[in-house]
Amino acid sequence: MLGALSMHAAFVLLLAASVVSASGGEGGLSTGEGTTATPHTDTVSVSGSRDISGGNSGSGGGLALPVSGGEAQTEDENWCIIPRVPCLMPEPAEVAAAGPISISDIATFRPQPPTAAMQPNQWMIVGLDTNFYANASTHVVDGTLFGGTAQVRFTPVGYNWDYGDGTTANLGNAGTTWAKYKIAEFDATPTSHIYDQPGEYTITLAVTYAAEFRVAGSSWQNVVGTLTIVAPPLTATAGHATTVLVDQDCNANPTGIGC
Structure with a gap:
């Protein structure tokens, strides 16, 4: 467009020079018949920015330059309109959610600590089943992830028991009480364990959680x-059980013979 305007400006200057030369001054243009024609000046006002440096070689419609007090000057052109494309910047949390999130990314979210339980409580009978179970459940923790509010849902998926006698068990079942199983005391359960020797034992439970998140x-x-x-450990004592016959109920008369 600058090229086209420069050509037009050169033409105006050349015309002005001709006017001055022909009239001998700034009074007007001599017609040779004693009359003088006053030159007409067009003011060109251009807005926007379009490249028409190709001159008259283009095809299609022309670009009309608005003028004040005169006719429009037209140049051919070849051009296209590129539509405006809005640019939306995603939130930080949305950027983070676009890729995989690992367990290290949610280090500030901590699950509720599990607890271990046993039946009988803190003692075992050698040779009989002791029932162990975990208190752990699915729960949601609120917090912040990559600058945005988020929630993490923890689900227990594994229970590793160390019974303190050299044996361990990695289970997928949390277990529960004998009463909820609707079985008798010392019956075997999916999470029970038998001790072979008397003594004091420390039992440790470690619960493994899978996690999900949302923003x-x-x-x-x-x-x-x-x-x-890891849950707080349990300490319990294993011993032998002796059965004797008595002539009365030891619960009612604990000082009776044999009680």
Whole structure:
């Protein structure tokens, strides 16, 4: 467009020079018949920016330059209009959610600590089943992830028991009480253990959690990896049980013979 305007400006200057030369001054243009024609000046006002440096070689419609007090000057052109494309910047949490989230990314979210329980409580009978079970459940923790509010849902998926006598068990069942199983005391359960020797034992439980997260109420997405939390240990004593015959109820008369 600058090229076209320069050509037009050169033409105006040349015309002005001719006027001055022909009239001998600034009074006007001599017609040779004693009359003088006053030159007409067009003011060109251009807005916008379009490249028409190709001159008259283009095809299609022309670009009309608005003028004040005169006719429009037109140049051919070849051009296209590129539509405006809005640019939306995602939130930080949305950027984070676009890729895999690992267990290390949610380190600030901590699951509720599990607890271990046993029946009978803190004692065992050698040769009989002791029932162990874990208190751990699925729960949601609120917090912040990559600058945005988020929720993490923890689900227990594994229970590793160390019974303190050299044996361990990695189970997928949390277990429960004899009463909830609707079985008699000392009956075997999916999580029970038998001690062969009397003594004092420390029992340790470690619960493994899988995690999911979501941001701004979106759907739950899996977190890569798992998290293991160790419960407070249990201490219990194993001993032998002796059965004797007595002539009365020891609960009613604990000082009776044999009680």
